[in-house]
Amino acid sequence: MASKRKKTTPVRGILIFIVIVAISGYALVATKHFDSPFAEISDTVAMGNLIDGQFGADAASLTSSDTTVDTGTAKPSFDSLLAQDTSTVSTVDGAGIGSTSDSSITLTSSDTFSASALDAGNGAAGHDENSIQWSQIGDVLFDLWFLCAATVFVIIMQQIVGFLIRGLKRRTPPAMAA
Amino acid sequence: MKKLSINPNKLNLFLDISMALIFAALMEERFTGLRIHEVVGIGIAVAFLTHILLHWRWVVSVTRQFFNKIFHESRLNYILNLALLVDIVVVIVTGILISRTLNLNFGLGDKQFSIQLIHILSSHLSLVIVGLHVGLHWKWIVTHSQKYLFNIHLPWRKARTTQPITIESSRNSIQS
Numbered sequence: 001m002a003s004k005r006k007k008t009t010p011v012r013g014i015l016i017f018i019v020i021v022a023i024s025g026y027a028l029v030a031t032k033h034f035d036s037p038f039a040e041i042s043d044t045v046a047m048g049n050l051i052d053g054q055f056g057a058d059a060a061s062l063t064s065s066d067t068t069v070d071t072g073t074a075k076p077s078f079d080s081l082l083a084q085d086t087s088t089v090s091t092v093d094g095a096g097i098g099s100t101s102d103s104s105i106t107l108t109s110s111d112t113f114s115a116s117a118l119d120a121g122n123g124a125a126g127h128d129e130n131s132i133q134w135s136q137i138g139d140v141l142f143d144l145w146f147l148c149a150a151t152v153f154v155i156i157m158q159q160i161v162g163f164l165i166r167g168l169k170r171r172t173p174p175a176m177a178a
Numbered sequence: 179m180k181k182l183s184i185n186p187n188k189l190n191l192f193l194d195i196s197m198a199l200i201f202a203a204l205m206e207e208r209f210t211g212l213r214i215h216e217v218v219g220i221g222i223a224v225a226f227l228t229h230i231l232l233h234w235r236w237v238v239s240v241t242r243q244f245f246n247k248i249f250h251e252s253r254l255n256y257i258l259n260l261a262l263l264v265d266i267v268v269v270i271v272t273g274i275l276i277s278r279t280l281n282l283n284f285g286l287g288d289k290q291f292s293i294q295l296i297h298i299l300s301s302h303l304s305l306v307i308v309g310l311h312v313g314l315h316w317k318w319i320v321t322h323s324q325k326y327l328f329n330i331h332l333p334w335r336k337a338r339t340t341q342p343i344t345i346e347s348s349r350n351s352i353q354s
Contacts, residue, residue, distance in 0.1 A: 010320070037302040037306055038306070040298075041299060044299045044302065045299065047295065048292075048295045048299075051291065051292075130213045130214070131211050131214075132210060132211060132214065133209055133211065134209075136206055136208045136209040137209065139206040139208065140202050140203050140205070140206050140209050143305060144198075144202045146309055147198060147308065147309045150306070150309025150310055150313045151313040152313075153309075153310075153313060154310060154316065155316060
């Protein structure tokens with residue numbers, strides 16, 4: 001007789017997986033490899049806003065004079081902005097765009113300005129662009145960890161939603177359900 | 179002539195695991211270096227296309243029946259996959275547009291920086307969506323990894339084969 005197989009959730013396996021993800025997450029935090037993609041997204045959006053708004057306005061004022069008066073909203077080309085050495089000029093609010101500690105902008109013109117420099121911040125400068133940098137393996141491990149953490153999140157959500165739906169089905173009278 | 183047969187589930191499993199590992203490496207351009215990042219990026223675009231083609235039946239069937247039963251797990255899966263498709267297309271197209279080592283000069287000028295920002299933004303977003311995509315398929319991954327990767331027998335299979343043997347051996351032990 002063929003017995004009907006009941007679907008079961010491998011609770012022990014899930015728990016082991018959650019523990020492994022938690023421990024490895026702690027290890028990534030301890031080794032300072034925890035770069036949340038949500039923070040990266042908000043940083044990139046902020047940078048985009050900076051370029052579109054304040055940065056354009058600041059640059060427009062820089063082209064007219066060395067003073068810190070915000071004179072307009074005209075947006076010059078990005079290449080022309082990079083071509084200027086604005087290191088001696090302070091921004092409108094006194095805070096630097098490139099850094100928070102200095103009150104000066106430290107943009108320099110470079111032909112190799114790329115997404116990698118944006119993404120990597122200060123650490124990207126001067127690395128070999130044609131070979132694997134094994135010192136950066138921690139960041140790759142973080143990305144793999146993030147995939148596992150998202151899986152844990154989905155598993156937990158599935159269990160909660162499944163539990164709630166089963167509870168609702170039990171409460172609903174058969175006549176109503178039909 | 180011997181006919182070549184490929185197990186689609188096995189192919190899917192190994193392709194998906196490879197894609198996940200390569201995707202994580204590609205997310206960190208500082209790790210791979212720009213040249214490898216761009217070349218392998220083109221390679222993973224082909225892998226994504228293969229992945230979609232291997233799941234084409236599912237895409238067609240869910241698309242046809244999408245509005246028949248809205249509140250179903252496959253609908254959430256479908257919307258997430260659609261978002262992932264759009265995001266990955268944006269990542270690949272912007273990546274090709276801003277490439278510096280593939281000798282493709284599109285003459286973007288002022289737009290170069292904006293496109294770089296879009297590329298970075300969409301790539302970070304893709305990590306989140308891929309994470310949820312992997313999470314929604316965890317049962318499939320576990321089942322097929324046990325079957326093809328670790329070669330572990332599932333509990334019900336084990337029970338079917340071992341039970342009669344244990345009964346027989348217990349009879350023998352009683353007789354002796």
